[in-house]
Amino acid sequence: VGQKTHPRGLRLGIIETWDSQWYNEKEYTQWLHEDLKIQSFIKERLSRAGISRIEIERVGDRCNIHIHTARPGIVIGRRGVEAEKLQTDSGSSGERTIRINVTEIKRPELDAQLVAEAVAQQILRRSNFRQAMKKSIIASMKAGAQGVKISIGGRLGGAEMARSESNMEGRVPLHTLRANIDYGFAEADTTYGKIGIKTWIFKGEVIGRPELPPSRFSEEEGSGARSAGRPRRRRDQDRRRGPRRTNHGNTES
Numbered sequence: 625v626g627q628k629t630h631p632r633g634l635r636l637g638i639i640e641t642w643d644s645q646w647y648n649e650k651e652y653t654q655w656l657h658e659d660l661k662i663q664s665f666i667k668e669r670l671s672r673a674g675i676s677r678i679e680i681e682r683v684g685d686r687c688n689i690h691i692h693t694a695r696p697g698i699v700i701g702r703r704g705v706e707a708e709k710l711q712t713d714s715g716s717s718g719e720r721t722i723r724i725n726v727t728e729i730k731r732p733e734l735d736a737q738l739v740a741e742a743v744a745q746q747i748l749r750r751s752n753f754r755q756a757m758k759k760s761i762i763a764s765m766k767a768g769a770q771g772v773k774i775s776i777g778g779r780l781g782g783a784e785m786a787r788s789e790s791n792m793e794g795r796v797p798l799h800t801l802r803a804n805i806d807y808g809f810a811e812a813d814t815t816y817g818k819i820g821i822k823t824w825i826f827k828g829e830v831i832g833r834p835e836l837p838p839s840r841f842s843e844e845e846g847s848g849a850r851s852a853g854r855p856r857r858r859r860d861q862d863r864r865r866g867p868r869r870t871n872h873g874n875t876e877s
Contacts (some may be wrong), residue, residue: 631798631824633809638801639830646682649717655682662689662714669710676729676737677809684762685720690842694732736808740823743774744812747819753780757791764825771796771826778812778819786817796826804830 632640644659663678666689674694681688693699700707711724732738739760746756757774764772771794779786797803808823 625843627654631805635801635805636867639804643677644680644682646680648682662709665714666710667693669713670699674729674732674738674741676732682720685820687722687863688724689714690727691759692727692729694729694735694738696728699726711734713849730769734769734806734825734827736751736806736823736825737810738808739764739772739825740808740821743776743821743823744810744819747812747821748814751821754789754791757789759830760823761791761793765793768827769825770794770826770828776819777815777821777822778817779817782814782816790810794826796824798824800829802829802831 636642643663644656646655657728659680662680662814667675668679670691670693675691676694677692679690679692681690691699698706699710701709707724707726712720714722715821729735729738736745737824741751743760746759747753753776761772761774762816771792773790773791773792773796775788777786777788780789796805798805806823806825806827808825811820812819812821
């Protein structure tokens with residue numbers, strides 16, 4: 625029997641991190657439910673904005689919300705009006721100050737959550753689910769993905785018996801912990817029931833320390849290698865030349 629696990633939860637602490645970044649023992653339950661309410665509220669209010677992930681960071685009485693979206697203009701609004709309304713409405717339930725930061729997703733074809741939601745929208749428009757899967761996989765592979773897998777389950781095509789079908793291109797190594805695999809899940813509420821869509825996108829392997837950017841890591845290694853190599857060259861040259869002499873005529877005793 626296959627024991628399935630969440631691809632991101634399996635890699636937490638290795639190459640992935642948590643969406644909620646805070647620690648509190650006394651008010652853990654309260655803060656957890658507040659985070660869930662904030663995420664569901666923003667997701668429902670900005671359903672057309674293409675929101676992939678919502679990160680919440682708490683420091684004391686301050687709360688920073690980072691929204692990753694493919695359409696930042698819908699979230700921000702004209703002259704930042706929509707962002708201010710969202711900030712006041714999300715902070716009305718609690719007494720702490722809330723600040724919203726918006727991050728644009730430049731390639732939505734490489735985001736598994738957005739790909740799953742796009743397939744769900746195509747199914748709601750009565751399009752063929754096989755064509756929807758194939759179009760999304762081709763677009764993700766053209767954008768630079770090394771492997772894509774999409775699985776759809778439910779009453780496909782309005783059939784009486786529910787079934788699941790999947791399509792895959794490239795490779796998706798789920799057991800490799802250093803593999804950067806993005807996972808997304810969405811549901812399409814059709815007239816004949818719910819249809820679930822799961823998406824896996826393999827973007828490559830993370831080699832080295834993920835906490836440091838590759839450019840900074842390479843600069844630190846290069847500077848350390850240069851500083852460690854120069855004294856050795858001088859010592860080797862001194863050994864070849866022999867003892868130094870102060871005067872050409874007089875030698876030291």
